[in-house]
Amino acid sequence: MDIEELTRGIAAGERRALARGITLVESGRADHRARATELLEALRPLGRQALRIGLSGTPGVGKSTFIEAFGLMLTGQGLRVAVLAVDPSSARSGGSILGDKTRMEHLSRDPKAFIRPSPSQTHLGGVARRTREVINLCEAADFDVILIETVGVGQSETVVSEMSDLFVLLLAPAGGDELQGVKRGIMEMADLILVNKADGDLKPLAMRTCADYAGALRLLRKRAQDPEGFPKALTVSALEEAGLEKAWEEMQALIDWRRENGHWAARRADQACFWFASEVREGLLARLTREPVKGAMAALSERVGKGEMTAAAAARELLDGYLSGRG
Amino acid sequence: MDIEELTRGIAAGERRALARGITLVESGRADHRARATELLEALRPLGRQALRIGLSGTPGVGKSTFIEAFGLMLTGQGLRVAVLAVDPSSARSGGSILGDKTRMEHLSRDPKAFIRPSPSQTHLGGVARRTREVINLCEAADFDVILIETVGVGQSETVVSEMSDLFVLLLAPAGGDELQGVKRGIMEMADLILVNKADGDLKPLAMRTCADYAGALRLLRKRAQDPEGFPKALTVSALEEAGLEKAWEEMQALIDWRRENGHWAARRADQACFWFASEVREGLLARLTREPVKGAMAALSERVGKGEMTAAAAARELLDGYLSGRG
Known part of the structure; x- marks a missing residue:
């Protein structure tokens, strides 16, 4: 089922489409995540x-x-x-x-x-x-x-x-x-x-x-x-x-x-910003669990454990070598 | 005082050098951080x-x-x-x-x-x-x-x-x-x-x-x-x-x-690896507080708060646009 069809089904209140959408957002697969983000963004304008x-x-x-x-x-x-x-x-x-x-x-x-x-x-x-x-x-x-x-x-x-x-x-x-x-x-x-x-x-x-x-x-x-x-x-x-x-x-x-009294809208906005920041942090930290960062981190950790490198130097090597931003 | 001199002073047990070294590692400045890492790495071989x-x-x-x-x-x-x-x-x-x-x-x-x-x-x-x-x-x-x-x-x-x-x-x-x-x-x-x-x-x-x-x-x-x-x-x-x-x-x-019984060395190694991982996480998250990521994040957060974007889409935009790894 493509995202457009899923969007239409959920917007129409169809239970099967909803269940499929939920399965999609709950998935841990990277391609599913991209499609889940697309689905959520497509549904947002319904307001x-x-x-x-x-x-x-x-x-x-x-x-x-x-x-x-x-x-x-x-x-x-x-x-x-x-x-x-x-x-x-x-x-x-x-x-x-x-x-x-x-x-x-x-x-x-x-x-x-x-x-x-x-x-x-x-x-x-x-x-x-x-x-x-x-x-x-x-x-x-x-x-x-x-x-x-x-x-x-x-x-x-x-x-x-x-x-x-x-x-x-x-x-x-x-x-x-x-x-x-x-x-x-x-x-x-x-x-x-x-x-x-x-x-x-x-x-x-x-x-x-x-x-x-x-x-x-x-x-x-x-x-x-x-x-x-x-x-x-x-x-x-x-x-x-x-x-x-x-x-x-x-x-x-x-x-x-x-x-x-405006508290409802303010709270919703605060919550959305809070979740955005949390999503960014989680997304950033998730990089550590994916290759090649994961392997590099394990190798550096071993050297730190053996006393061949300080934690600070190893962290800097990983951050500069594998995780430096383009911005 | 340059790092080489500081290294010698600390290794000789000089209190003033130690105090200066501590001031350096406690500093929040990015250039101090780089020198602190250098100092720690230079002292490590003393064992x-x-x-x-x-x-x-x-x-x-x-x-x-x-x-x-x-x-x-x-x-x-x-x-x-x-x-x-x-x-x-x-x-x-x-x-x-x-x-x-x-x-x-x-x-x-x-x-x-x-x-x-x-x-x-x-x-x-x-x-x-x-x-x-x-x-x-x-x-x-x-x-x-x-x-x-x-x-x-x-x-x-x-x-x-x-x-x-x-x-x-x-x-x-x-x-x-x-x-x-x-x-x-x-x-x-x-x-x-x-x-x-x-x-x-x-x-x-x-x-x-x-x-x-x-x-x-x-x-x-x-x-x-x-x-x-x-x-x-x-x-x-x-x-x-x-x-x-x-x-x-x-x-x-x-x-x-x-x-x-080997527990002492094992504990030290575990602790070092633990601190390395923690250092990496902190270093990664610190990127969010520096420009241009900080400004981009604030702008996206505002859009999320107004309901113009979902948290997921905004997070993806920030992660892909400003924080994507080279690795």
């Missing part, structure tokens, strides 16, 4: 933008159940929803968190929904790059909402937050002093905290937990890009499908406010 | 090696007092001692931890000792690179022991450990359950834990603390490059100059064992 929601949560919080219920509520309103995952560990665990679509069995069969597991790469930077480009493809395919899920390994929340318009933290009901291992930095990223499992016997505890987190959020400094009352904590029950509409309303209220 | 001891400790543990007492004990044995600091925060605090030499007033006046504050750079990578090269200069100037102190900010322990032959952790006496904020990763790096202030009223507590840490160390997996009984915990009193000789004996025993 389509979805609402990108980053979602993180502690294990056992019921994230899949939440995504299924929340996604179905959105598709029920006529919205098209894509679910992506950022999971740098998926290669090690032998399968992505979303690899098993049976965990979201209704949503995965919904024609208005599209679920894509995390690309299997151990390197978070690589996963991030692919996911960001998959987001662009999903937007071009006219999805309205993109949920970007992270397993919360290492820096993955930060990476997801850097590609999202808003960041939702899903937490479980927990005793007063229990911190659920949520780091302050993650709390500061959250626009909305949702305490799940506010159902049955856990409901009173969920409400107390929610009040605790609301209190904790008030202690964080208010951000310029937030309207009064944000960041906010709410209870939901993915199981009973309760509180989901309220949560969606709050997300929309926040995003509407940011759009009106 | 002189000191014992590099990394030292970290929690604030208030009496690190300066320890270094003063330990350093004076070593110079008293006829050894030449250099003290360096790795403090990425020194630029912000307006002065290095070692800037005030009055904190080690006897050692700083000792002709067999050389004290050098941390280079003032906020970027840990930059501080690390300079410090590593300063170590090479001190070795060429025929110092026997190099103490590399870190304030323990962020990743600085790891960086110091990567340039040391052994890593010493200095701790204060503390109540049983108190963890002194020592992360497991730091514990695992330590070859020797010294509990300071084993004097006066604190002596019993210091001994209990030492026993606690000895127990904690036994729970860590034994490392292949360690003889039986290591890593080890001991008490010292920098104030009363007690336990310092015992600590020095243990360090020598460990190093002798590692030398005999």
Whole structure:
């Protein structure tokens, strides 16, 4: 399939074309990379933008159940929803968190929904790059909402937050002093905290937990890009499908406010520049892994290890001899 | 002063030449960098090696007092001692931890000792690179022991450990359950834990603390490059100059064992290769901050921010147009 045809298919919202486009951007082959860049550039003029929601949560919080219920509520309103995952560990665990679509069995069969597991790469930077480009493809395919899920390994929340318009933290009901291992930095990223499992016997505890987190959020400094009352904590029950509409309303209220106040566009521009710089750095460093640089580097490294050359002199030889710019 | 003269001066152990050499490697100027590389390469054939001891400790543990007492004990044995600091925060605090030499007033006046504050750079990578090269200069100037102190900010322990032959952790006496904020990763790096202030009223507590840490160390997996009984915990009193000789004996025993078993040379070789790779990466990325790449990158970033180009296409344009290798 050529790029022109793929562009047309994705622009028309065809699932097969989208899946092929994703396979292309996820490929590590140099010729695929060139075509992926071409595809992204061809789709850019469409100017389509979805609402990108980053979602993180502690294990056992019921994230899949939440995504299924929340996604179905959105598709029920006529919205098209894509679910992506950022999971740098998926290669090690032998399968992505979303690899098993049976965990979201209704949503995965919904024609208005599209679920894509995390690309299997151990390197978070690589996963991030692919996911960001998959987001662009999903937007071009006219999805309205993109949920970007992270397993919360290492820096993955930060990476997801850097590609999202808003960041939702899903937490479980927990005793007063229990911190659920949520780091302050993650709390500061959250626009909305949702305490799940506010159902049955856990409901009173969920409400107390929610009040605790609301209190904790008030202690964080208010951000310029937030309207009064944000960041906010709410209870939901993915199981009973309760509180989901309220949560969606709050997300929309926040995003509407940011759009009106220019924060939304400014954040998107900042993110794009950030990703451009990161793309340049990655592209530059990737040269070190390709011949003839790779071989020269290995030979020099051996000499440095034997004490035949200093690290500085060897680095200079490699940089001047193999990696000097034309500019 | 030309490089040849500087090389001779440093090789002869002249303090002024050493200080000038250090100023040269710490300089950010491109022409200085080229001369620094030349100087390091000229000194390399001397093949002189000191014992590099990394030292970290929690604030208030009496690190300066320890270094003063330990350093004076070593110079008293006829050894030449250099003290360096790795403090990425020194630029912000307006002065290095070692800037005030009055904190080690006897050692700083000792002709067999050389004290050098941390280079003032906020970027840990930059501080690390300079410090590593300063170590090479001190070795060429025929110092026997190099103490590399870190304030323990962020990743600085790891960086110091990567340039040391052994890593010493200095701790204060503390109540049983108190963890002194020592992360497991730091514990695992330590070859020797010294509990300071084993004097006066604190002596019993210091001994209990030492026993606690000895127990904690036994729970860590034994490392292949360690003889039986290591890593080890001991008490010292920098104030009363007690336990310092015992600590020095243990360090020598460990190093002798590692030398005999080939671990010392293997570690040095690994470290050199690691620093070479890091030097190459830094040197490559530094191109992005120089013209004409810098200007081209800013112009492309602006277009990406405005949505006129994708990050991928802009990155490709920059990489192909300004940074393509000759190789």
